[in-house]
Amino acid sequence: MSVINIPCDEQKALRQVDVQVLDRAISASLDARRPGATLRDLRLDSCGPFIAAKLREFDVALQAYAGAKAAKKLADTGERARRAGSDLGNAVRQMQQRIETQEQEGQRFFVYDQIIPPSHFTRTLSVRVCYRWRPSLEVEWAHGTITFTYSHDPCPDYSMPAPKRKSSTRQRAQDLQDELWREWEQLMNNGLHSLAEYFRQGGDGAAIPKTFQARTDAFDRRLNNFSCRFWLDLGGGI
Structure with missing residues (x-):
């Protein structure tokens, strides 16, 4: 999609x-x-x-x-x-x-957003995003990748009521896979939008790091809309 x-x-x-x-x-x-x-x-x-x-x-x-x-x-x-x-x-x-x-x-950059999810998720999630860019129309395209990583370890949500019945091991494993799928999808979306925003603001493709550890929210240790803004680490930003 x-x-x-x-x-x-x-x-x-x-x-x-x-x-x-x-x-x-x-x-x-x-x-x-x-x-x-x-x-x-x-x-x-x-x-x-x-x-x-x-x-x-x-x-x-x-x-x-x-x-x-x-x-x-x-x-x-x-x-x-x-x-x-x-x-x-x-x-x-x-x-x-x-x-x-x-x-x-598209005359200056293109971020490839057709990314296939893994068949099984672990708490260590990653998304590899490919892109092409050029500083002007007169030069050849340069190609690159950036891999966004995220270790899923959220704070417990004590606002949720405890289940009346303890779920089976199989159900808990499936629930975890469903949760990790949602987290991976958010990591992918954040990474794609972050990379596109970086180029829209005139960012230099040559300065993009090969990997970036997504920042989590200080309150619940989950991803938020700012988690994949890798350019904040580039010394002065975009």
């Missing part, structure tokens, strides 16, 4: 959407209180999970609007449907703008 890059097939589908036609299709669907043929023909469900989710929300809101009878219910569901339609249109515009931004950034 792509984390920071829009896949090529989604880009192609998004480019084919005329936002003015989309606005008219949304308006017509609101008037009819059901999705119109023009809206279906735009194939928004091919534009990625974010747009597909907004399309489903609009469809659900239209169904509620269509089923309303009383005046107050009509007003309430109609307002929710209009809001959902506006959210859908804005989402398409936002993703089309992201394509333009991705193209511009």
Whole structure:
């Protein structure tokens, strides 16, 4: 699954959407209180999970609007449907703008976000991220990698009630694997976004370290949004 890059097939589908036609299709669907043929023909469900989710929300809101009878219910569901339609249109515009931004950034750097998770997790987690970069358009691409590591040892959460029954050894092992999967996924997301942010702020790819031990929150010893900001160790930052 792509984390920071829009896949090529989604880009192609998004480019084919005329936002003015989309606005008219949304308006017509609101008037009819059901999705119109023009809206279906735009194939928004091919534009990625974010747009597909907004399309489903609009469809659900239209169904509620269509089923309303009383005046107050009509007003309430109609307002929710209009809001959902506006959210859908804005989402398409936002993703089309992201394509333009991705193209511009892609002239100077690219972070590969297709990362396969390990089949089994230990408390020592790592994510290797590959990238390419160049300081200007006149020079050849340089390639590199950075491996983010994290030792999962959180503070006990005493706010959670103790289980009434002790789980089996097998269940505890599975629960640990599920928890480590979530931690690994967060480490991956943090690492990818951190590396992309570093390049967006004009960071020098030659200064990126080969490995970086993620910083944990001082309170609960877990990852947070700042855990993978490796450039804070580069002597002056970006």
